[in-house]
Amino acid sequence: MQVDRFRLRCLPIDVLKNVLRTMDGDQLISYSLISRTTKQNVIDLKIKLRSFAVSIHSKLVISLQIPKYYQISLTFDENKTMNWNPEENEPLSLDTPEIVEAKCSKDYFQGCGESLFLENRGISVREWILHLFDIFRHLMINVLHLSEESNHFDISSIRRMVEGLTVNRIAFHRLPLDSCYKLMGETNTFLTGILLKSDLMPVEYLHKIVIQNTEITMFHSKILSLEERIQFRIDDILANNSENIFSFFTITSYKDMNRFLKLWMKGSNPRLKFMDVGFTFGGKKELLAIMNGIKYRVMEEDERRVRPCPKDLGPIAIAASEGSFLIRRKDGVEATVSIFSRRACMKFAVWD
């Protein structure tokens, strides 16, 4: 069949740019792979990504989110990973997938359009990531999700894929403990944050994992986020060395929190900058037990402290205002304790 051709490069540069701007995301990625010039054309569009996520489950998916709900997703080698059986098959490698399925959605709530299947000519997943970093001028993987069935993949290939890259957060979803543990060991050198979301792990093992991990990643771990369904104890927080701790649906007591504050005043968790702990609500009157035996000052009506939230944790600022408790560590560093009875959470912010 005769292919109708179009002399794209003969268009004025601004018009060429306009053509590229109206292309769908998957088409744009395909275009960027033609030559160095076409890659540069895409770089020149200065597309800003809102997030760059890598999810590994039975297959590997890179999701690129552009503001206003626009999403591009690249699925690597789906066919090869189907019907994988741990008894019969070797661990899968992520090195050079054969097919890359690209699709995009203008509004990811509405689902994706038709897929574009790209034959992969020996380009590794890592090279794909670097290519996408280049064309979208993005510097990091915002989140690396490892979910059920990601243990089909050879862990060292996951490490090779992300080694030397900045991974802002790693999230485990419903993975067996030993897989989490091995993955933590492999990924600790690049890790800057951890997010655990699993109801599969017994509490005592979770405690062990977090402590182990934070010991290994003492200088890398910036954010420890423990999401819903985790039963987490204040002891684990005391054993942690992260700068920011988010812990929701915590099974703890006000007494534990009180103990934590007293220990902080004596010098524990010196790196801690901010902690948001959600807890099981036990009644408004008991809430004040959190401050029992602690020397504090209640912040006054016109008193307010604000600072931006840590990078990548959202737009909401860290703030303390009227009614928050102001406490002081033995070296003079101040912290505020804000207790929200309606949301059943305590926000602890260090102001140094």
Place this chain on the structure above:
Amino acid sequence: MSVENAPVVDVDEAAIPVEKKMYYRFESNDKKEFRVSELAIQQSETLNRLVEAMGYTSEDVENKPAIAIENIDGKTLKLVFQWCEHHKGEAIPVDDGSVPKIVEIPEFDAKLMDIDNGLLFKLIWAADYLNIVQLLNVSCKKVANMAQGKTPAQLRRVYLLPSDEEDEAAKRAAQEAQDPRAREVEEEFEERKRQGGNSFF
């Protein structure tokens, strides 16, 4: 000279205020003449400024020569003015610089652009030259749609894009064309190498 006396598309007289009921005459580079309503001209920033600067009255339009558009042919200009007449009175979109730019092609525009790629190429050039923002958007989107479902190799063929090697060869050729002496020096160098000389200087 071939003259198209009638407007390109029927005009809804009632929809146009009396004071706006004015036509201008334009001539393409192959001497085809078009009468276009003032309201339709507003879609083109270039033409709109031109007619404003000229300050023509209705008599001037009839008595003076048609305004020449020297770098667009009649076939292309006909499409341009058909588009302008159909979309007259519509707001001109403001480009917010977003990428990807979401553009939908209306049915009328899709039919209008059901043309060969050579003519589409000319239409885009014309829309760019005449600064017709929305026509440029839809025509660019039409070109972008050619990429749907295409792999890089297919795209290279559709858009006639050179490979890295071809790009480099073209760059070298351009450099040599700029400086013929460079080629002579290179040839002399190759000749000396063949003769066994180990130093050029």
